Amino acid sequence: MSGATTYDVDLLVVGAGPTGLYATYYAGFRDLRVALLDALPEVGGQVAALYPEKALYDVAGFPAVRGQELVDALHEQARSADPLLLLGRTAVGLEEHEDGVEVRTDTGDTIRAGAVLITAGIGSFTPRELPVGSEYLDRGLRYFVPRLAELAGQDVLVVGGGDSALDWALGLEPIARSVTLVHRRPQFRAHERSVAQLAASTVEVLTPYEVAKVSGAEAVEEVVVESTAGDRRTLEVQAVVAALGFIADLGPIDGWGLEQHRRHILVDRTMRTNRQRVFAAGDLAHYDGKVKLISIGFGEAALAVNHITALVRPGSALTPGHSSDL
16 A cells, blocks of 8 residues: 555554553553554543543542543553554554564554554444434434533433443433433443432433334424333433443454454453464453453553563563662
8 A cells, every 4th residue: 555654663552542551651661662553533442432521430549530531641641651653543454473463554554563462442332223213313312422511401311221321311410401311121230339329319210111202303302211011201302312332343353363252352361362472451351250440451451561571572571660660
């Protein structure tokens, strides 16, 4: 491809979400030349794209931190590694050699590295569609709320029972005119703390209900919801937030010959995959006892980078000591 470029680094990190950003910083701490690649045009991954205003409570050192604030801090930390940023590009092909890997991008560029660390979260993701009312997409129906202020003063219906649904319902409560949450089951999949906050909030909760009809002349005006017992209610709303989960897709990485478990990449205790120079960390990585938390991803990133350092620079210490010693 005309204009294609070849880059040489010690480590290629694929995925610029929180885990990838921390891995980039830590690779710099281990004195590795690192490239950070992501299909999105900005760093931050799913957190920045979907939940920039979501409050996160399980990150060490922060009683609560907004998603975008965390991404900004991680980006600043990662810049200390002086990484090569390759944004808006997708990793397509992988060739593994005895002394390194070559990763080709959809733009025709090639990154030659001693190893690759996949921190791509859940991969590319598309929302599960609301079964009815899809014709109102961007006319009142939405699947993401990156900016809560966009729904200020509106009557909002949130559909779903997971973390995203409850987060958006609770986040919108202080700024929307009203918030109603509909879920098809009496039980919620969300974190227990969120369920308790929902119960103590002014959000109207309707379970077990499902959306039966969406109507309006130019945009959403009314939604009919129906219970499993056949009871129907008509809600006057201007916005419907469908938080029904996502369909994840590994994309070209799916063809890299990596062992998987339910669409997740299997790794050993060093975060290495079944390929010698390919590692994975964060939500996409799987091993027995795995817990999906951002804080866990940070630890996995450091673990992977330490083992990668020993791999690409034979003779290097596996453990680098403490950053405060520098």
